[in-house]
Amino acid sequence: MSDLFEKRAMAVFTKVVLFTDTDGRARFREEALTLDQGSPQSMLSALFASGGYQLRTSPVGFRSEFHCSGYTQWVFILQGQMEIGLHDGVSRIFKPGEHFYSADLLPPEQIFDPAIHGHWSRQVGPDALVTLFVRG
Amino acid sequence: MKTHIDHLVVFARTLELGVQWCEATMGITPGPGGEHALYGTHNRLFKIATPAYPMAYLEIIAINPDAVRAVQAPQRRWFDMDDAALQAAVADAPRLVSFVVNTSDIQAARSALTAQGIDRGPVLQASRRTRRGLLQWQITVRADGQRLFDGALPTLIQWGKTDDAEPMRLHPRNSLPRSGVTLQGIAVTHPTAGKLQAAYEAIGLTGIAVESGPANICATLHTPKGVVKLDSCGL
Numbered sequence: 001m002s003d004l005f006e007k008r009a010m011a012v013f014t015k016v017v018l019f020t021d022t023d024g025r026a027r028f029r030e031e032a033l034t035l036d037q038g039s040p041q042s043m044l045s046a047l048f049a050s051g052g053y054q055l056r057t058s059p060v061g062f063r064s065e066f067h068c069s070g071y072t073q074w075v076f077i078l079q080g081q082m083e084i085g086l087h088d089g090v091s092r093i094f095k096p097g098e099h100f101y102s103a104d105l106l107p108p109e110q111i112f113d114p115a116i117h118g119h120w121s122r123q124v125g126p127d128a129l130v131t132l133f134v135r136g
Numbered sequence: 137m138k139t140h141i142d143h144l145v146v147f148a149r150t151l152e153l154g155v156q157w158c159e160a161t162m163g164i165t166p167g168p169g170g171e172h173a174l175y176g177t178h179n180r181l182f183k184i185a186t187p188a189y190p191m192a193y194l195e196i197i198a199i200n201p202d203a204v205r206a207v208q209a210p211q212r213r214w215f216d217m218d219d220a221a222l223q224a225a226v227a228d229a230p231r232l233v234s235f236v237v238n239t240s241d242i243q244a245a246r247s248a249l250t251a252q253g254i255d256r257g258p259v260l261q262a263s264r265r266t267r268r269g270l271l272q273w274q275i276t277v278r279a280d281g282q283r284l285f286d287g288a289l290p291t292l293i294q295w296g297k298t299d300d301a302e303p304m305r306l307h308p309r310n311s312l313p314r315s316g317v318t319l320q321g322i323a324v325t326h327p328t329a330g331k332l333q334a335a336y337e338a339i340g341l342t343g344i345a346v347e348s349g350p351a352n353i354c355a356t357l358h359t360p361k362g363v364v365k366l367d368s369c370g371l
Contacts, residue, residue, distance in 0.1 A: 016361075025228065029160065030361075083365070088229035090161050093363035 011035050011043055016100040018084060018119060020068070026086050026104040026119040051135035058129040063122035066114045068106040071135050075100055079130035085120045093124055101136075137245060139340040141322065142238035142293055143308075144184070144194045144355055145215055146366070147222065148230035151178055154196035157230045158182075163360035164315050166196055170264040170271075175213045176203035183312040184319040184357060188343070191238060191309050192319045196230065212281030214291070219281075225371050232353055232366040234287035235322065237341055238307075242274050242294035248338040252331075254284065256292060271306045272297050285332055286351035286370050288324045292339070320356040320363075325349035 013033040021027045038044035051071070058080075066087070075082070076099045084100065085091035094100060104119055106112055123129040148154030158166050158180075169179035178200040185192045199217060212218050215234055225231055239245045242259055249256045257278030264271055276292040283289070296303025304310070322344050326332050329348040336344060351370035356363065 023228070027160070028361075085365075085367070089231050089367040089369045089371075090229075091365040091367065092361065093365065095362070098362065 013045060016098075017103055018069075018100050019103045020105055020107060020117075024107055024110065024113075024116050025088070026068075026117070027088075028086075028090075028092060028100070048136055053135070054133040056129075056131050056133060058123050058131075060123055060126065060128055062129065064120050066118040066120050068112065068118045069102040069104050072101070072103045072105065074132075074134040074136055075102055076132040076134070077129075078132055080127040081124040082129055082131065083122050083124045085122075087116065087118075137248075137340045138240045139237050139245065141189045141192050141319070141343075142236045143181075143192060144232060144319070144322075144366075145234045145236060145287075145291075146194060146196045146230050147215060147217060147226050147233045148196050148198045149223075149226050150201075151180060151196065151198040154198055154230050155180060158196060161359075161361070162317050162357065162364055164317055166194075167312050167315070169195070170266065171200060171203065172262070172264065173203070173206070174209055174260075174262065175217075176200050176205045176209065177213060177217065178203070181308055181312060182315040182317060183309055184315065184317050185309055186318045186320070189319045191304070191307060193309050193312060194317070194319075195236075210277070210279060210281070212279070214275075214277045214281055216281055216283050216287075222371055231371055232287075232355060232368045233371055234283045234368075235290050235353065235355075236275075236293050237290040237339070238293050238295060239339065240294070242276065242292050245292050245339040246276055249289075249335060252335050252338050254289065254335055256284070256289070259292075266306065266311065268306055268311060271308070272300075274298070285326055285328070285335075287368055288326050288332055288351065288353055289335055290341070317357050317359045320358055321345075323347075323354045323356075325352045325354075327351065 015031045035043035077094045083093045166180035166182040169181045171178040179197040183193050256276045274294045324346045333346045353368040355366045
């Protein structure tokens, strides 16, 4: 996870966000979270509210259909690898220590269309997937 | 006959959108490319070479809105770029649509495909000016512009002039800096996997896993944003 921090100032955390774009399609972007609290030896972000956490495991071979997240939530990969695929043919593989913040929610007053909305996920590699979800 | 992965082809609605997509998806800005007068297209390039794919680069290609096409220009552009369905698909986002393999004997490779009942198209002479000189190549392009096998049958290219002693001297890979993106593998699925595999073997192309399934080309890349996979999704 050390690559997520800028080495020069050690003051920024790069948050990978899976979000719903204005066209209803899921995309990735990066956001910089400033670690401007704490001390030089323990730089902290602001304290963010959260709504509980949940641990999950998925076996080798797991793969989902296109879906939207039910909540905004952090997903931290603890074991195995998780691939997140989008409608545009791009997918990213997240390894242990990596994360994304899932904000790919069904737009208000829209009916889920699997040809437009959502993302898919699957387990990758020889190890079962273990993740930590933190709602926020 | 030696055949290697030469480059991946990503079709973008405009080159500007292709650059933005590349920056957002892979975290790098592609290097400069050039213009193809014959087809009215232009491109941006970046190196993705590894020891397993020593010549590989990625091409983001788009129709050049400012190009003035010659009267004798082919009616259909290469890589199915005039196909309405393909254009509609890339209207949303650029997509991996095909790949190109370089060969030491393009005529022999083309003949090998012909023997398999596959018309890869005539061999065309092409060139563009670069800062290092005139870059020349021969490439197979069908008159109808079709890629074949949903893009999974590669276009053939042979760099340099036919009698060039150093045909790879001006290969784009040699003038592109390291991009931070590297090609880790290509996997293909196709409903006619057996025929496709036979075609690969006929041209001496190895190292690509071909399995039966819905048409797809999947390129796995290491990027500054982590592992990114590009799927053609049967386009």
